[in-house]
Amino acid sequence: MKIENHATYKININLEELVHSTFAALPRNHTAGVVRVVFVNRIQDAHVPAEQREKLPILYHPKTSVSGPWFEIALEPFLEHQGWWKRFVARRTLRANLTYALLALMGQHYHLNFTRGRKKTEYEPLIREYVRKGLAALREQDTSYRAWLMRPLIPYLDRFARWLARQQRKALQARAKQAK
Secondary structure: OEEEEEOOOOOOOOOHHHHHHHHOOOOOOHHOOOOOEEEOOOOOOOOOOOOHHOOOOEEEEEOOOOOOOEEEEHHHHHHHHOOOOHHHHHOOOOOHHHHHHHHHHHHHHHHHOOOOOOHHHHHHHHHHHHHHHHHHHHHHHHOOOOHHHHHHHHHHHHHHHHHHHHHHHHHHHHHHHOOO
């Protein structure tokens, strides 16, 4: 797989190592066929409407008769923000955001090419689940000291996240009832 960096941003992340470590956590047959990953400032694909191009962070290019499937990741939507605090936070979370974007692209590639009998409306939840499982696989593969310290807390954090989601659903249902 070829990794190309056409972006002009100066970042402290080894993009090649990030892509290889992310894909190493996934089953090998899921990455089959992906020809390249390209990092650019902004996506310039003519098939995408002009108003969407500025804010589009990722784009999956499916297999054609000329080339295999490839991924395009724009760094500008991840980094360009108004205000110094938002720029600072964007720089600090860039690695996590790029990992999430790579997993989302890989989920899209996997479900479009290797699963059958799915409708277009069913892809988004499947890709979200694929990303969740990919992040869990990356977390299990991480051997850093920080990961070692956090591992015992993860079940409690997951339970807290489920509780928060349940509370949010209840609040949305209550608002919907009040609106009627």
